[in-house]
Structures are given as structure tokens and as C-alpha cells.
Amino acid sequence: MADAANATSAGGILLVFAVVVPVIGMLALLMLRLLGLSRAAPVALVAIAGGTAVAFATAYLVIGTQSALVYVVGGWAPPLGLALRADGLSAVMMAMAAVIICGIALYARPQFDAPDEAPEGRRAFAFWALLLGLWSALNLVLVGEDLFNLFVALELLTFAAVPLVCLDGRAETLEAALRYLVFALVGSVLYLLGTAILYGQYGTLDIGLIHDVARPDLPTHAAVALMIGGLMAKAALFPLHLWLPPAHAGAPAPASAVLSALVVKAPFFIILRLWFDVLPGPSAIVAANLLALLGAAAILVCSVVALRQERLKLMIAYSTVAQIGYLFLMFPLTVVPGVPPWETIGWTGGALQLISHAFAKAAMFLAAGLIYEALGHDRMDDLAGAGRAVPVSLFAFGLAGLSLMGLPPSGGFIAKLLLLNAATLAGAWWIAIVISIGGLLAAGYVTRVLKRAMAAPAAAIHTQPVARSRELAALFLALCAVALGLVPLQPFGLFAIGRSVMP
Amino acid sequence: MSFAGLLLAATLLTPLLMVAACVLPRFRARVFDLLALAPLPGLATALLAPGGSLVLAPSPLRIVLALDFPGAMLLGGSALLWTTAGFYARSYMPEQAGRAGFSIWWLLTLAGSFGVFVVADMTSFYLMFSLVSLAAYGLVVEEGSARAERAGFFYMVLALLGEAFLLFGFVLMATAGPAGNPLISEAVAALPASPWRDATIVLLILGFGLKMGLVPLHVWMPLAHPVAPMPASAALSGIVVKAGVIGLIRFLPFGQPLAEWGTVLIALGLFTAYYAVAVGITQQHPKTVLAYSTVSQMGFVAGVIGAGLAIGDAGAPLLAAYYALHHMLVKGALFLGVGVAAATGTGRQRLVMIVMGVMALSLAGLPFTSGALAKFAAKGPLGDGLAGTLATLSAVGSALLMLHFLRLLAGASKAAPDATAPIGLRLPWLATALASILVGWALFAPATGYAPSLPLAPDKLWAALWPILAGGALAAALIRWGARLPQIPEGDVVVLAERCAPAVLAIGSGAEALDRALRQWPVAGIALLAIVLAFAGALGVSR
Structure with a gap:
């Protein structure tokens, strides 16, 4: 180093x-x-x-x-x-x-x-x-640069996130929080186990130092597999998503937003560090494809499940599980002979997907919270009238949906374009097809909400007013997701800064 | 910024700014009455700025507007139709609260339809194509009935499918071509050498063909076009489908012969042209017949484009655009005329029926109309072989279909016997009909390079006339024996698609059952263990 x-x-x-x-x-x-x-x-x-x-x-x-x-x-x-x-x-x-x-x-x-x-x-x-x-x-x-330091950070994150789920103290949210806690702890145990093995092997937990001396042997692979497995559980990668839908759907809207937009990104970020900085030697294509395969399953299965939800917040939660799948598609797409991973289109597309999903999902949960407050419920069947009650929130929901569907102009569109581009270059047609189908399914679940919410209610409904400033906060985040669509369509240096010291 | 550049920017910005201004309640209340003004900058651009271009945003964003000759023709024609349809809407649509919402969809569709004709870079084209496709949904479901809902559902599903095809096709083009956001022309220039040339062309034909209604991707059109309010139907059938035409014109490589793909497109197009006539003559609603006629006519245009592709004729796109312009105005006049005929009493129908008769038969190439000119010009690339003969014979089918339409129209009056349609309906309709003939003649020489006297030679007149006479004979037979034809529902094969609904639902409940099973603690625990083991194994074998 x-x-x-x-x-x-x-x-x-x-x-x-x-x-x-x-x-x-x-x-x-x-x-x-x-x-x-x-x-x-x-x-x-x-x-x-x-x-x-x-x-x-x-x-x-x-x-x-x-x-x-x-x-x-x-x-x-x-x-x-x-x-x-x-x-x-x-x-x-x-x-x-x-x-x-x-x-x-x-x-x-x-x-x-x-x-x-x-x-x-x-x-x-x-x-x-x-x-x-x-x-x-x-x-x-x-x-963080130290694997144990990262473990501590991750635990702090979990212990702050779990109580947010059950802030209202209802029995069902307590149960959801408990589920979250237990599964996150299982993930932590695996991560810690892997850390211990690495320490035993190399006598240090500094990522930079391990990077210089790591050997492609069984203990290192076992350690990394344990750690990434544990992190997958915390990131709710399909099929390890059992805790996410009840937790994210049950929390108060601002808490849901922070959980879906930011908290699940933290374990994914550490997976990136482990994959690109700790694993020795050239990228492992079989393992990369395994990650992408799970991501593809997440996109296909959970988008369909999202399409069939009867509650708005549950639908958004399932959409989060599906969108996390997109992040895992980037691993095989960063394997380009002769090019460092962070200069590939796949890396840029994956990073942009992470960021635009964060903005879009935060905006969507906040907007859904206002729809809930205005109507007093979030049942899909009775959303009619929401468009009249909270038009700005619904607009924000639609803009955020644009990014999830991958329609222009939005960050999600550019991310999808870059990932498709990378999949083409890599010859990974199945990934390109999954991305396209995922976009169609997302369009289905977003327009399903918009259509119902814009319809006129059959009978006059009683709605609660909501503060305009809160609607504007949701709109602001949705506009950020859209503004990301104005970034240029090429691998950009921003996400590669400071990575070349880790060749 | 040059004058032409200014006009190009105003073309797109005017409708978009009108949408933005709808935030103000006072403007929102009046926007419906101003719809006819939104396309005027576009009209001025088409007349004054062909050849102009404007770089809206420099590299790497690189948003570029440019107006070539095919684009200018289609922009001008659509601006004309948007204007007359906007005036028509003022008289046609009843006073009601929903008009502001309708206006917003209208303006967005308008902006997108102008956009596809004037943008020159790939990303902006995709944006504009999405805008016109998706915003038109609002026009389709305006009526709010169950029929409109069903039409809207199929419209949306197929429009999104088309978007997915196109996006993938564009990505393949961009990957093979210059980096960043290339101009369409640069990306097309790189297409023949692309390693994914065939896949790209298939995706482009699927994506744009879906918008044009090539069989079997036409199913949404006979559902969606008839349910919209009359002026919106005119825009949908006249203008929105042309987004597919301009797409094929802009994105297919005409520089060198591509015999196989050209033949595929010819076959697809001509099959569509005949198929839509065969289904159309079983329909009993005038607007549905017009929708099938659009399918048939777009099949013909696809045939012309395919012929140009097969022989590498760089002039074919211009002829296809000229044909599309003719169809745009004539079909617009026909849809507007259906509303006029419905509001005209049986005692006063004669003038209406004469004008409608000329317009309807213009689609079959009636001499002296724009249809005769367009069909004459299209003979160039189609040639005298099998394709040319089939294309000529398709005029017989068009004549038959249009006579069937006229017969339905004559019986469709809903007004008192001596009622006349309001002037607000009649004037825009007549203006569109007149424009179709004038514009057709004015642009004939510049677009085709033929002398205007050429189609007036006696043998050419006869060549244009006999298919109509033959169509008339068939129409007489249809009246005599038409009752024996099977009743085919609107959207024909869509009924087969609807039969698959249980299977689709089964996939949905299967996914839900899978999700439920995976969210059990023991299953999730085992899955976690299995993933760790598999992952460790995968890392091991990679070395």
C-alpha cells in the first residue's frame, strides 16, 4: 500500500x-x-x-x-x-x-x-x-478501513435501526423488529467468524494491509464467504429477505425511508469492500455469477410479489428487495480483462443504481406515508381520491417511480442503461433480459398505484390535511432522483477516485 | 442562438411550458381553450427552419435538435393536425371538470410527438418516444369506461414492452457505436459493422413496429383508437403512430442493401396491410374500421421502408415520410369527420358524405388526392416484382375497407334529421381535409423528385382508379354476402392473449407461495447456510 x-x-x-x-x-x-x-x-x-x-x-x-x-x-x-x-x-x-x-x-x-x-x-x-x-x-x-471497526459500525447501525421499526410500539411492529434483530444478529455472527479467521491468517484486519498479502487459499475463501453471507442476510438479498417486508412496511414513514434508502446499503457497501479490496487475485467469475443469480431471482420474484400486494407500504418494501437485486448484478459486469473494475461501465452503473434507488425509495416511502395519513389507510383497493387529497405527494411518488421503472429522465434510467451496456459487452444476455423484465414489472407496480390513486372515489371520502412542507420534502428527494438522470452516459471518474492505490 | 435554433427550441418548450403553467389554478382553468395554440411554433418551425439545428446541451450530455426534410414534413403535418384537432376539441368536449387533466395529457403527447421528429441524439429520442407513448395513455382512458380501461391496459402493457425492446436495441447500438450519447446518424452509421447488427435490427423492428401496429403487435390499436374522444382519436391514429415511422426512418441503415431484413420488413408490412383489411371489414363501428385501416396503411408504409432497406435506397425514407404525411392528415380528417357525421341529420348528410368519401378513398389512392400521389411515389422502391404487385393490390383492399366504413358512417347519424354539426366541428374538419390535398400537391415534387404532371397522365390515372373500381365490386359483394362473415371482436388476437390470463395469475400466485415459503425461519436459515457453502465453493473453483 x-x-x-x-x-x-x-x-x-x-x-x-x-x-x-x-x-x-x-x-x-x-x-x-x-x-x-x-x-x-x-x-x-x-x-x-x-x-x-x-x-x-x-x-x-x-x-x-x-x-x-x-x-x-x-x-x-x-x-x-x-x-x-x-x-x-x-x-x-x-x-x-x-x-x-x-x-x-x-x-x-x-x-x-x-x-x-x-x-x-x-x-x-x-x-x-x-x-x-x-x-x-x-x-x-x-x-472505516478496519474489518472489526466495520463490524462495530454495522452493529451500531443495526441497534439504531431495529428500534426505529417498532417506534409506535404495536405488537406486530415489535414482532417485525424482533425478526429483524434476530436475523441481523445471525448475520453478525457469520461476519465475526469470518473476521476471526482472517485475523488468524494475516494478523491484521486493516483492509489495505490484507489486500497486499492475501492468499487465494481455503481459509481466506471460507472467511470471505462467511462474511459476505452474513452481510447478505443484513442486506436482505433474496432469499434472505424474510425480515425486510414487515420491518420496512411497519415502521413510521420517515423511518421506513431511512431503512430502505440507507440502512440496507451499508452491508452492501461492505460486500463491495470485501469483494474488490480483500479478495485476492483476479475476480472470481463463478462466485460473481452466483451473486448475480441471486440478484436476478430477487428482481423477478419480488417484483411479481410487489405487483400483488394489497398494502401500499408492503408493495414498496418488496420493491426494495427487488431493487437490492439490481445491485448484485454488477459483480460479473465489472470483470473486464485489462480494465480495473472501478473503471468499467458495470461499476459506474451499479454505483449509480445504488444512489438513485436511495433517493427514489426515500421519496416513495415519504409520499406513501402522506397518502396513509391523508386517507387513514394504505389499502391498494381504496386509494381512489389520493390524487385530489395529496397531489404533490402523488407527483413525488410518480417521479420516484420513474426512476424505479428506469424511464428517462431519471438516475434509474441511466443506471439501467449502463448496466445493460455492461451486460452486452460482457455477453451476459441473461442479465440484460432480467433487467428489462424487472423494468416492466416495476412499471406495473408503480402505475398500479398511480392509476388507483388518480381515480375519482366512488363515494365522497373524508381526508386529513397534511403539512405542505412534508409534501415538498418528499418531492425534493424525488427530484434528486430525477436530476441524477442528467449525468452523462459514460463511466465517470467520480466513483473511481482514490481506488487506484488498491490495484 | 440562430433563428432556426430558437424556433426548434420553442417547438418543444411551448407545450411543456403550458403543462408547467398548469400549476397556476387560473391558467389551469383556461388551458383547454388554448390547446390549439400549442402547436403553432411547431408549424412555424416546419415551414421556416428545415435544415436548422440547435445544440441544447453540449457534450457529454449532448442534447441536439435538428430538422431534416422527413422530420420537417411530419412535424408540419402533425402541427397542422394538432391545431385543427385542438380547435375541434373546444366544440366537441363537454364542459366538465376533467378538461384540465385531459389538456395536460394532450400537451404532453403533443410535445413528445414533436420531439421524435426534431431530436437528433439517441437519449433525447428515447425520452421523447417514451413521452409520446406513455402520455397518449391519458388520451386513451379519458372516457373512464370499462371499455376504455381494458383498452388502456393493453395499450400500456404493449407500449412498455415496446420501450423495453427499443431500450435494449439502443443500448446495443450505443455499445457498438461511439461512446457517450451519440447522434442517431453516428450510431446508425456504425450499425452495419456492429457485432450485434441482426439483434439490433430485430429489436428496432419490434419496438417501432409495435408503435405502427404491425401484426401481431397491432392488438392495442383497434382497442385504443376508437375509445378516445374524437379529436384525441385523430391525434392517436394520425400522429402518434408516426413515432414508429420516424423511428424506422431514422434508425435503419439505408446506406447499403440489407436484402434479408428488407424482405422481412416487406413481408411483415404487406401481411399487415391485408390482414387488417380482412379483419376490418367484419367490424361494425366506424371508428374501429378506421383503426384497422390505420393498421393496414402502416403495414404499407413498413413495406415501402422494407423495400428501401432491401435495395439500399437512401431516398425511400423520404417517400415513406411523404406517405406518412398523407396518411396523417387524411386519417385525421376522417376521425374528425366521424364526429361531424354523427352530429349531422340524415337530411343534411350529402356534403359531409361527399367530403368523407373523397378522404376515405384517398387512402385507396383516388386520383387527384394526396393518396394517389403518395401511392404513385411509393411504387419507386417497391418496384414491379411480387412486392410491387401485392402493394398495388392492397389498394383494392383499402378501397373495400373504406367503402365499408362509408356505409357504416351513413347510418351512424345520432342527430335530428335536419340538424347540422356545429361550425366548431365542421371548420377544423374541412380545413384538415383541404390541407391533406393541398399539402400533398405542394410537397409532391420536392419530396419525390417527380414532375407534378406525371401522376396526371391518363395511364397513371387509370392505374390509380381501377383498384377503387375493383374495391367497389368487392364492396357490393360484401353487402350481399357480408352477413356470412364471422364476427371478429375488436383487437382480434387479443382475445387469445386474454385466455392466457389464468396462466399469468398462476405465475403470480406461484411467486407469492415461493416468497411465503422462503420467509419461514427454518427455510431462511438453511438458505443462508447453503449460500455461504456455495459461495465458498464458487470462490474456490474460480482459481
């Missing part, structure tokens, strides 16, 4: 801030009474503003210098100390997470604004504290 990667770079301290600022916000929430405040939301919003500034500054520095940001904790270089590192993909994902958290915070503010002493106050406090904790853990996943 190059020396430069072992020294703290200018501005590297930002990576620490990215992890710490949300934690400071959390601590401030704990001391609410001492500060003489009664509401959690304003304090959390200040912390979110600070964290967003840090994320943007990080992205600005990484893109400006065209190199990764590194911070070596305490000046002790690995293997003695810990390193934090943000390359192009990490920086973009940090900025993406910040924008989505901002949108979700604006949306959630009127919903979780009860003063501390009110009965609703505990819930409001819990929401904001968990949101900040989750964000800190997510940033740690994105900048």
Missing part, C-alpha cells in the same frame, strides 16, 4: 467529524433538560445541518483533489492504529446520505415535534436520537 495512504491528508479530520457530529447531537438530546429546552427536533436539526456541512465538505475535498481523504487516528498507522478513509464512492455516498437525512428530517419534524413532557415526547426523542445514531454508524461504515 502506498505511503500516502497511511498519512493523514489535509482535511482528513473531516472524516472524524462525520462520525462524531451526529453523536454530539445525540448527547445534546440527552442533556435537553439541562439545556433548558423541551423539544428534541430543533436540537437534532442543528446537528443534522452540521453533519450535512461536513459531508459536503468531504465530497468537495475528495472531488477537488481527485484523491481519497485519509485520517490516521492518533497518528498510529495500521496495523497498530486505525485509519479512516473516504474515496470517491464513499464521499458521494456520504453526501447522498446527508441529503436524504435532511429530506427525512424536514418531513419528520412536524410528526415528531412533541415536547419532552408530553406522552408523545418519548417517541419524538427516540426518533431523533436513533436517526442521529444511525447516521453516525453509517458514516463510520463508509469511512
Whole structure:
């Protein structure tokens, strides 16, 4: 590993801030009474503003210098100390997470604004504290360089995400949360087992150091298989998705949005690190095809299941499982002889798919939450009238749907185009066909909602008004997904920044 | 920005800005009355800016507008029809709350239909093609009835299928051609040398042929075109199907002969032309007959394009566009005329029937009409062989189908015996009918290169007339023995597709059952274990 990667770079301290600022916000929430405040939301919003500034500054520095940001904790270089590192993909994902958290915070503010002493106050406090904790853990996943460090970050993320599922305390959401917790813990055990084997083999857990010395032998393969298996369970890759639909559909809308848009992306991000940075030697095409095969099954089966859901939020949750499948299609598509994986079209398409899905799915869950509040339910059969009640939300839903269907102009369209392009170049026709069918099925489940929601109700229905600012928050995230469609149609350097030091 | 560039931008932006302005409630209330104004910049562009181009966004986005001659003809014709149909809609559509929603779909379809004629880069073309395809859905289901719902369902499913074919085809072209977002012409230039040439051409024919209604992908058309409100039917049948024509014109490589693919397209097109006539004469609703006539006519156009492809005739696209322009205005006038005839009493029908008779037989090539000119011009690439003969004989079928239509139309009056249609319906209709003849003659020489006196020679007049006489004889036979024909439902083979519904539902419940099984704890646990083992094995064997 190059020396430069072992020294703290200018501005590297930002990576620490990215992890710490949300934690400071959390601590401030704990001391609410001492500060003489009664509401959690304003304090959390200040912390979110600070964290967003840090994320943007990080992205600005990484893109400006065209190199990764590194911070070596305490000046002790690995293997003695810990390193934090943000390359192009990490920086973009940090900025993406910040924008989505901002949108979700604006949306959630009127919903979780009860003063501390009110009965609703505990819930409001819990929401904001968990949101900040989750964000800190997510940033740690994105900048971590040490496999055990990543494990800790992942656990923090899980423990912040699980209570978000059962925030309303109903029995069915408690059960969903428990399912989530147990399955995530099984995944953690597998991951930890793999980590232990790697440590036994190489005496270090720093990704960069392992990368330099890894051998293609049985223990290494077993370790990586255990870790990736555990991470698949946490990412809800089909057929390991048993926990996701009830958890994501049962949570309050802003929590669903953060779970579907951001939380499932964290284990996937670590899978990327393991696959590209830890696994030794040339990429393993058989294993890559296995991952893509599971992804394809996710797309086909769960899109059909989404098409048949009777509840709007369950439909969106199944759509998430299907869309996660698209991410796993990228592995065989990054295998191009003579080209580093992160300069391939498949890598760019996969990364763009990850980002555009995050924006689109967050917008969709937020919009669905408003439809739920306006109508008092989310039954598919009785959505008629939603178009009149919450037109802006439905518009946001439609724009987000555009990205999921892969129709222009949207980030989902460009991602689909790049993945199709990569599949053609790789001669992987089956992947191209799955992508096309997935788009048709997505069009089916999105238009099914739009059509029903735009119909006039048979009888006059009673609707609740919703705050316009919340509708605009959903619209803002949907517009971000659409704006991603304006990026140029070629592999771009952004996602390759800082990766060349890991040849 | 040049003047031509400014006009090109205004062509697309005017309808889109009108849609955006619908956010304002005051504009929203009035937008319906302004529909006829939206296409006017497009009309001006077609007249003043052929040859112009505009780079809206530089590389790497590279959004480029350009107006070539085929594009200008179709843009001008569609702008004319959108204008007259917009005026017609004002009288035709009753006062009701839903008119603003209808207007938005109308404007989006309009913008997309202009877009496919004027954009020059691949991504923008796909965007515009999607826009015109998907926005037209709103026009199809406007009526809100169960019949419209069913038509809308098949329209949407097939439109999305077409999008998927096209997207894949475009990706293959882009992968084989220059990187980034190439101009259509650059990508087509690279197509003959592409390793995926045949797959690309198949996907393009499927995608664009679906929009044109080539059998068996035509099923949506006889369902969708008749259920829309009259002015929207005119736009759907006249204009929206031309997105497929311009697609084939722009995307197929005409530079060198591609005999096999040309022959495939000729066969597909001519089969469609005959098939639609055969089914059309069993239909009992004038608008449905017109929809089948569109299927048949588009089959003919596909035949012309296929002939050009087979012999590598770079002039064939222009002739196909000229034919499409003729069909656009004539079919528009016919649909608008159905509404006029319905509002005209039996006592006052004569003038209406004469005009409709001329328009209807124009589709069969009646001398002096645009149809005679278009069919005369199309003989060039089709030649004198089997294809040429079959194409000539298809005029007999068109005449038969159109006489059947006229007979249905004469009995379709819903008004009091001495009623006349409102002037707001009659004027746009007559203007469209007149325009079809004037535009046909005005563009004959520039589009085809023939002298205008050529189709007026006695032998040519006879060549145009005899198929109509033959069609008349067949029509007489149809009246005599027509009752023995089987009753074929609208959309013919769609009924077979509907029989597959239980199988499709079974796939759905199968997926649900699979999902339920996989979400059991023991199953998920075993799956996790199996995946880890399989993955470790896969990593091992890869070395």
C-alpha cells in the first residue's frame, strides 16, 4: 500500500467529524433538560445541518483533489492504529446520505415535534436520537478501513435501526423488529467468524494491509464467504429477505425511508469492500455469477410479489428487495480483462443504481406515508381520491417511480442503461433480459398505484390535511432522483477516485 | 442562438411550458381553450427552419435538435393536425371538470410527438418516444369506461414492452457505436459493422413496429383508437403512430442493401396491410374500421421502408415520410369527420358524405388526392416484382375497407334529421381535409423528385382508379354476402392473449407461495447456510 495512504491528508479530520457530529447531537438530546429546552427536533436539526456541512465538505475535498481523504487516528498507522478513509464512492455516498437525512428530517419534524413532557415526547426523542445514531454508524461504515471497526459500525447501525421499526410500539411492529434483530444478529455472527479467521491468517484486519498479502487459499475463501453471507442476510438479498417486508412496511414513514434508502446499503457497501479490496487475485467469475443469480431471482420474484400486494407500504418494501437485486448484478459486469473494475461501465452503473434507488425509495416511502395519513389507510383497493387529497405527494411518488421503472429522465434510467451496456459487452444476455423484465414489472407496480390513486372515489371520502412542507420534502428527494438522470452516459471518474492505490 | 435554433427550441418548450403553467389554478382553468395554440411554433418551425439545428446541451450530455426534410414534413403535418384537432376539441368536449387533466395529457403527447421528429441524439429520442407513448395513455382512458380501461391496459402493457425492446436495441447500438450519447446518424452509421447488427435490427423492428401496429403487435390499436374522444382519436391514429415511422426512418441503415431484413420488413408490412383489411371489414363501428385501416396503411408504409432497406435506397425514407404525411392528415380528417357525421341529420348528410368519401378513398389512392400521389411515389422502391404487385393490390383492399366504413358512417347519424354539426366541428374538419390535398400537391415534387404532371397522365390515372373500381365490386359483394362473415371482436388476437390470463395469475400466485415459503425461519436459515457453502465453493473453483 502506498505511503500516502497511511498519512493523514489535509482535511482528513473531516472524516472524524462525520462520525462524531451526529453523536454530539445525540448527547445534546440527552442533556435537553439541562439545556433548558423541551423539544428534541430543533436540537437534532442543528446537528443534522452540521453533519450535512461536513459531508459536503468531504465530497468537495475528495472531488477537488481527485484523491481519497485519509485520517490516521492518533497518528498510529495500521496495523497498530486505525485509519479512516473516504474515496470517491464513499464521499458521494456520504453526501447522498446527508441529503436524504435532511429530506427525512424536514418531513419528520412536524410528526415528531412533541415536547419532552408530553406522552408523545418519548417517541419524538427516540426518533431523533436513533436517526442521529444511525447516521453516525453509517458514516463510520463508509469511512472505516478496519474489518472489526466495520463490524462495530454495522452493529451500531443495526441497534439504531431495529428500534426505529417498532417506534409506535404495536405488537406486530415489535414482532417485525424482533425478526429483524434476530436475523441481523445471525448475520453478525457469520461476519465475526469470518473476521476471526482472517485475523488468524494475516494478523491484521486493516483492509489495505490484507489486500497486499492475501492468499487465494481455503481459509481466506471460507472467511470471505462467511462474511459476505452474513452481510447478505443484513442486506436482505433474496432469499434472505424474510425480515425486510414487515420491518420496512411497519415502521413510521420517515423511518421506513431511512431503512430502505440507507440502512440496507451499508452491508452492501461492505460486500463491495470485501469483494474488490480483500479478495485476492483476479475476480472470481463463478462466485460473481452466483451473486448475480441471486440478484436476478430477487428482481423477478419480488417484483411479481410487489405487483400483488394489497398494502401500499408492503408493495414498496418488496420493491426494495427487488431493487437490492439490481445491485448484485454488477459483480460479473465489472470483470473486464485489462480494465480495473472501478473503471468499467458495470461499476459506474451499479454505483449509480445504488444512489438513485436511495433517493427514489426515500421519496416513495415519504409520499406513501402522506397518502396513509391523508386517507387513514394504505389499502391498494381504496386509494381512489389520493390524487385530489395529496397531489404533490402523488407527483413525488410518480417521479420516484420513474426512476424505479428506469424511464428517462431519471438516475434509474441511466443506471439501467449502463448496466445493460455492461451486460452486452460482457455477453451476459441473461442479465440484460432480467433487467428489462424487472423494468416492466416495476412499471406495473408503480402505475398500479398511480392509476388507483388518480381515480375519482366512488363515494365522497373524508381526508386529513397534511403539512405542505412534508409534501415538498418528499418531492425534493424525488427530484434528486430525477436530476441524477442528467449525468452523462459514460463511466465517470467520480466513483473511481482514490481506488487506484488498491490495484 | 440562430433563428432556426430558437424556433426548434420553442417547438418543444411551448407545450411543456403550458403543462408547467398548469400549476397556476387560473391558467389551469383556461388551458383547454388554448390547446390549439400549442402547436403553432411547431408549424412555424416546419415551414421556416428545415435544415436548422440547435445544440441544447453540449457534450457529454449532448442534447441536439435538428430538422431534416422527413422530420420537417411530419412535424408540419402533425402541427397542422394538432391545431385543427385542438380547435375541434373546444366544440366537441363537454364542459366538465376533467378538461384540465385531459389538456395536460394532450400537451404532453403533443410535445413528445414533436420531439421524435426534431431530436437528433439517441437519449433525447428515447425520452421523447417514451413521452409520446406513455402520455397518449391519458388520451386513451379519458372516457373512464370499462371499455376504455381494458383498452388502456393493453395499450400500456404493449407500449412498455415496446420501450423495453427499443431500450435494449439502443443500448446495443450505443455499445457498438461511439461512446457517450451519440447522434442517431453516428450510431446508425456504425450499425452495419456492429457485432450485434441482426439483434439490433430485430429489436428496432419490434419496438417501432409495435408503435405502427404491425401484426401481431397491432392488438392495442383497434382497442385504443376508437375509445378516445374524437379529436384525441385523430391525434392517436394520425400522429402518434408516426413515432414508429420516424423511428424506422431514422434508425435503419439505408446506406447499403440489407436484402434479408428488407424482405422481412416487406413481408411483415404487406401481411399487415391485408390482414387488417380482412379483419376490418367484419367490424361494425366506424371508428374501429378506421383503426384497422390505420393498421393496414402502416403495414404499407413498413413495406415501402422494407423495400428501401432491401435495395439500399437512401431516398425511400423520404417517400415513406411523404406517405406518412398523407396518411396523417387524411386519417385525421376522417376521425374528425366521424364526429361531424354523427352530429349531422340524415337530411343534411350529402356534403359531409361527399367530403368523407373523397378522404376515405384517398387512402385507396383516388386520383387527384394526396393518396394517389403518395401511392404513385411509393411504387419507386417497391418496384414491379411480387412486392410491387401485392402493394398495388392492397389498394383494392383499402378501397373495400373504406367503402365499408362509408356505409357504416351513413347510418351512424345520432342527430335530428335536419340538424347540422356545429361550425366548431365542421371548420377544423374541412380545413384538415383541404390541407391533406393541398399539402400533398405542394410537397409532391420536392419530396419525390417527380414532375407534378406525371401522376396526371391518363395511364397513371387509370392505374390509380381501377383498384377503387375493383374495391367497389368487392364492396357490393360484401353487402350481399357480408352477413356470412364471422364476427371478429375488436383487437382480434387479443382475445387469445386474454385466455392466457389464468396462466399469468398462476405465475403470480406461484411467486407469492415461493416468497411465503422462503420467509419461514427454518427455510431462511438453511438458505443462508447453503449460500455461504456455495459461495465458498464458487470462490474456490474460480482459481
